[in-house]
Amino acid sequence: MKKLVLTMLSIAGMMLFTALPAKACTSYYVGKDCTKDGTTMYGRTEDISSRKDKVYKVIQAKHVGKNAVYKDESGATEFQAPIKVDTTYRYTICRDNEGDEDGYFGEFGTNSKGVTMSATTSASAARSIRQYDPYVKNTGITEENLTDYILCQASTAREGVEILADVMDTIGAGEGNGLFIADKNEVWYFEMLLGHNYCAIKMPSNKAAVIPNCLVIGDVDLSDKENVIASPNLVKVAKNNGFYVPAQDGKGDINVKLSYTGKGYSAGNADRIRGGQYLLNGQDNTAIYTDDYQDIFINVKNVTVEKLYELAGYRYENMNFGRDISRVIGVKSSAECHIFQIDSSMPAELATVQWVCMGNADMSTFVPFYGALLTDVSRAYKMEAHNYNSRAAYWIFRNVGFLCEDGDNRTAYGKGVKQFYTAYMTKMEELQKNVNAQMLNVYKNDKANLEYYATKLGIAIGDETMDFAKALYADIQTCKADGTTYEVSSLSADDITYDLSMVAAPAKKAESITVTKPDTQIKKVAAPARVKVRAKALKGKKAKVNLKKVAQASGYEIMYSTNMNFTKKATKKVSTTKITKTIRKLKKKKTYYIKARAYKLDGKTKVYGKWSLIKKVVIKK
Incomplete structure (x- = not known):
């Protein structure tokens, strides 16, 4: 090298x-x-x-x-x-x-x-x-x-x-x-x-x-x-x-x-x-x-x-x-x-x-x-990958472009992608103002950890945005298979998390940092981070859902529906010891939308994190 x-x-x-x-x-x-x-x-x-x-x-x-x-x-x-x-x-x-x-x-x-x-x-x-x-x-x-x-x-x-x-x-x-x-x-x-x-x-x-x-x-x-x-x-x-x-x-x-x-x-x-x-x-x-x-x-x-x-x-x-x-x-x-x-x-x-x-x-x-x-x-941003690599940031973001840039694809898929990313940029610029205030607070009260917070926050928002790109790519692939036009229904700018709550406090001096959000009050127990989800269809009208562990989570909820707006839904509880769940008795030839969230306990009260990005599975047989 x-x-x-x-x-x-x-x-x-x-x-x-x-x-x-x-x-x-x-x-x-x-x-x-x-x-x-x-x-x-x-x-x-x-x-x-x-x-x-x-x-x-x-x-x-x-x-x-x-x-x-x-x-x-x-x-x-x-x-x-x-x-x-x-x-x-x-x-x-x-x-x-x-x-x-x-x-x-x-x-x-x-x-x-x-x-x-x-x-x-x-x-x-x-x-x-x-x-x-x-x-x-x-x-x-x-x-x-x-x-x-x-x-x-x-x-x-x-x-x-x-x-x-x-x-x-x-x-x-x-x-x-x-x-x-x-x-x-x-x-x-x-x-x-x-x-x-x-x-x-x-x-x-x-x-x-x-x-x-x-x-x-x-x-x-x-x-x-x-x-x-x-x-x-x-x-x-x-x-x-x-x-x-x-x-x-x-x-x-x-x-x-x-x-x-x-x-x-x-x-x-x-x-x-x-x-x-x-x-x-x-x-x-x-x-x-x-x-x-x-x-x-x-x-x-x-x-x-x-x-x-x-x-x-x-x-x-x-x-x-x-x-x-x-x-x-x-x-x-x-x-x-x-x-x-x-x-x-x-x-x-x-x-x-x-x-x-x-x-x-x-x-x-x-x-x-x-x-x-x-x-x-993040590892994905610095990954050296001269040829296509699904783990490299360049190729993760570029994948969507390959599907949307030319000819009829700009109408069939690109319009929906542009709609989502435009909403994303509007939301991110607004959230950046709050993050600037939070980071200035760190600068004034805990300057020794300023690089720590900036680095961890950069990794977190980079990874989160890559997850959005992966979800867009998966949705478009489904639309291509179905012959349908892509509309951003399963993703929303409201799903964005961008503030210092994404960053675990350093081992020392954690008590000196006060993290504030623009429209919410501080809870006694901070909400857990957004959980990452993978899902795939199995034979026998089943779907397997894998969750990535979230630090200090007390448990998880999985929600699934045949409607992307989850107007009709079912939920499954998942423990912290076994975070893979198989959903059974699904209907053949149906598309299911799946999301999950983690929660912590504040006494007997559950404090929920944000819902994950939505995953889709098609039950074929």
């Missing part, structure tokens, strides 16, 4: 391979003055392949000492550059699995200092001008290394920008890219223009932008050191070689986009800008197709996480282009999508919620994590 190793400069060089960047991604940004809750949001879709397994994992901190050098130990490039810290920072990363031969390709992540990155939307300068400052192949920094190299050592967003700028000044870039680097206070957009030329701008709080695979930075004032960081020769290279275009506002030093691309946007890129802008502000910007169009920023109001979820999967359903569309945003080739939601009023550890979507957001959903605090993730 390959490992990312931080080594000393004296270690031998790596094998010669060239990394292959993702070529069709779409980034998005919304400043805090443009959102409904005053948080800053940014992110990206990674569009490369519908069968490009991704893992989400934690890279632990490592003591490397002084004068250490980062090396690309994947074998994909020869890139190496100095590490500026004695001990690297822990960080989360979403990247290719280690079975891939083209390298790691870290796409997004958060480090323990609260620095976040989204890398990259591949974008290059015009081919005719690359000769004047060529890309540095093999040894230059590329998408393959960007996120790992910067997150392991950047303590602020500006420092991350400066680290990348220094690498481009001294070593160079192996390709063109656009990427975000942020912390709780500011978001920077960095464009790697040529081998040693670049420009980064601090993103405005009162604007939004949709950025496809093209350079988008327009007029810049190089004297504005607070908001612009650029290569020393940015203007000189353009002027000396005849491709310089002055700032269009008459105030700045250069228009980066028109200088380094020489024209407007291609049809595929322009379509994505137009479609994304329309979804965010309702205005159909057809001017985007003109050669001199260069201002990427727009005015929007009241944007939510749910709206960016819709954007990440958007196919221009309510637009009329009057022609075949060159490129939609929500393509089935998205391997992952992500949103960073930043609340500058929160402590750095809690300021950023990292919303992670495995697969295409059009037929998947985002799951929230406190990336700066995670010390681990």
